[in-house]
Amino acid sequence: xxxxxxxxxxxxxxxxxxxxxxxxxxxxxxxxxxxxxxxxxxxxxxxxxxxxxxxxxxxxxxxxx
Amino acid sequence: xxxxxxxxxxxxxxxxxxxxxxxxxxxxxxxxxxxxxxxxxxxxxxxxxxxxxxxxxxxxxxxxxxxxxxxxxxxxxxxxxxxxxxxxxxxxxxxxxxxxxxxxxxxxxxxxxxxxxxxxxxxxxxxxxxxxxxxxxxxxxxxxxxxxxxxxxxxxxxxxxxxxxxxxxxxxxxxxxxxxxxxxxxxxxxxxxxxxxxxxxxxxxxxxxxxxxxxxxxxxxxxxxxxxxxxxxxxxxxxxxxxxxxxxxxxxxxxxxxxxxxxxxxxxxxxxxxxxxxxxxxxxxxxxxxxxxxx
Numbered sequence: 001x002x003x004x005x006x007x008x009x010x011x012x013x014x015x016x017x018x019x020x021x022x023x024x025x026x027x028x029x030x031x032x033x034x035x036x037x038x039x040x041x042x043x044x045x046x047x048x049x050x051x052x053x054x055x056x057x058x059x060x061x062x063x064x065x
Numbered sequence: 066x067x068x069x070x071x072x073x074x075x076x077x078x079x080x081x082x083x084x085x086x087x088x089x090x091x092x093x094x095x096x097x098x099x100x101x102x103x104x105x106x107x108x109x110x111x112x113x114x115x116x117x118x119x120x121x122x123x124x125x126x127x128x129x130x131x132x133x134x135x136x137x138x139x140x141x142x143x144x145x146x147x148x149x150x151x152x153x154x155x156x157x158x159x160x161x162x163x164x165x166x167x168x169x170x171x172x173x174x175x176x177x178x179x180x181x182x183x184x185x186x187x188x189x190x191x192x193x194x195x196x197x198x199x200x201x202x203x204x205x206x207x208x209x210x211x212x213x214x215x216x217x218x219x220x221x222x223x224x225x226x227x228x229x230x231x232x233x234x235x236x237x238x239x240x241x242x243x244x245x246x247x248x249x250x251x252x253x254x255x256x257x258x259x260x261x262x263x264x265x266x267x268x269x270x271x272x273x274x275x276x277x278x279x280x281x282x283x284x285x286x287x288x289x290x291x292x293x294x295x296x297x298x299x300x301x302x303x304x305x306x307x308x309x310x311x312x313x314x315x316x317x318x319x320x321x322x323x324x325x326x327x328x329x330x331x332x333x334x335x336x337x338x339x340x341x342x343x344x345x346x347x348x349x350x351x352x353x354x355x356x357x358x359x360x
Contacts, residue, residue, distance in 0.1 A: 012217060015236065019258045022337070026217070026255040037221050044224035 001028075004035055011042045074117040075284060076108065077275040078133055080125040083156050084188040088213055088250050090243040090289060091125070098277040100133060108274055109140040111301050116142050117272075121176070123152040131170045138172055150176030152211065154185055158193040164200035177206050178235075182213045182222060184250075195229045202230075209233035215250045240340060242286055258337035259329060262319035267339055269314050272301055280304040282313045286344035295353050309353070318342050325350035 001009070001024070008030075009023040018026060027035070079099040080091045100108075112120070120141075122134050128151070141147045149171060158164035158179075168174060181194050194210060201208035210226055212219070214236055223234055238252030245251045266282060273284040279297035281288050281304060287296040298304035312321065318339060322329065325346055336342040346352045 017217060017236070017238075018255075019260050022254070022256050022258045029255065034218055037218055040224050041217075041220040044227040 004039060007042060008035060008038050011038070071115065071117060071270065071272050073119040073121060073271045074108075074112070074115075075121045075123065075271055075273040076137065077273070077278075077284075078122050078124060078127055078130040078137075079276055081129050082124060082126040082154065083129070084126070084154055084185065086184040086188070086244070087248045088182075088184045088215070088239045088245040090240055090245065092243045092247060099130070100276045104274075104276060105133065105137060107300065108137050111274075111280075112137065113140045113142060115301075116146075118146065119148045119150060119176075121150040121152070126154050126156070127151045128153055128157060128167055128170075131167075135170075135172045141173075144173060147173045148175040149173040150178065152178040152180065153197075154189060155179040155181065155193045155197045156189050158196040158200065161196045161199050161203075164193075164196045165204065168200055168204055168206065175206060176209075177201050178209050178211055180211045180213065181226065182211075183215075183219050184213060186222070191225060191229070194226065198230050198232055207233075209235060211235050211237055213237050213239050215239050215252055238338065240285060240338070241335065242289055252338070254334040254337040256337075257329070257332050257334050261337050261339055261342055262322065262329060263317060264339055265317050266313040266343065272304075282310050283343075285340035287347055290344070290348075296347075309347075312352075313343075318346070321346050321352060325352050 005024075005027045009020065009027045012018045012023040012026065013020050017023070030038070081097055081099065082089070082091075120138055122130070124130065127134060134149070134151075138144075138147060138149055151171060151174065155164075157167045168177065177197065179194060179197050181189070181191070198208050200206075209232055212222060212226070212234060214220060220236060223236075226234060239245045239250055241251035268282050268284055272280060272282060273288070274280050275284065275288055275297070278288055279299050280301045281297040283296055295307075296309055298307060304310050316324070321343075322332075327350060332342070332345075336345055
């Protein structure tokens with residue numbers, strides 16, 4: 001895994017999207033262009049993304065704003 | 066005995082919308098339903114009795130139902146303590162003043178969520194997000210954007226949203242339901258993620274009412290695709306007495322899997338989603354029947 005791969009995988013884990021195992025599998029299947037696209041997301045999120053886990057949302061989630 | 070309280074009531078107030086997004090959970094059969102008078106009366110009674118702290122309205126597009134929303138919330142016994150939220154497509158926010166005017170029309174509004182992603186961007190410019198954010202800032206309302214994604218690659222849009230402001234952003238995988246299913250744009254998981262087995266229903270501390278369906282703890286696959294008498298009921302009390310509600314309140318998905326006698330090795334990547342796994346367990350593995358006796 002390259003450093004970039006690790007950063008992307010860590011990002012996907014940190015927002016709750018995938019487990020580490022699944023994130024590594026996902027990243028390994030990406031093209032360089034796709035990885036570069038995801039890196040731009042990593043840089044702009046500042047760790048405030050949560051996965052919304054219901055179709056309908058409410059105000060019960062932690063303050064992320 | 067006093068009526069049991071629940072902090073949040075989510076209401077799908079109607080399924081009409083001014084957009085027709087490719088990933089919408091409503092399909093052509095379910096896209097023009099409005100609450101009937103008896104449904105509104107039932108919601109009013111529930112709110113009067115249970116005084117939920119928060120009412121959250123979604124659609125369809127809730128701003129097509131402002132009068133109905135205000136009618137429902139008007140029966141809250143402590144309106145000064147009531148917090149109302151909406152999830153909107155923000156199509157009306159063409160200018161700052163247009164955004165403010167609409168937001169002002171909903172009584173007790175505190176929270177605004179705007180859906181903006183590659184699907185909504187086919188109908189609304191990103192400048193509407195900017196107007197909505199500015200309006201919420203001016204009106205001291207909390208503001209978040211929900212970004213629905215077909216794949217993690219769709220998160221590229223977030224960098225554009227970040228240029229507008231530091232509001233919260235929630236990323237939501239597209240459910241394999243309604244138009245999303247028909248258009249094959251639902252989120253694909255690369256492998257089965259076992260973490261789901263430790264989780265509970267994300268809605269277990271809430272109650273939802275979906276127009277034409279009824280009260281349910283579920284606001285996803287089972288509610289939209291399942292039988293009314295099992296997964297949704299005419300009254301909240303009836304629903305809370307159901308085996309389905311009891312199971313969803315108490316059991317993790319790992320426990321539910323054990324009840325139906327399956328092992329994690331039998332699960333597919335799409336079962337990484339709580340809602341997809343739940344749908345599989347109840348509808349494909351017979352949990353609706355097994356749960357009543359084995360839980």
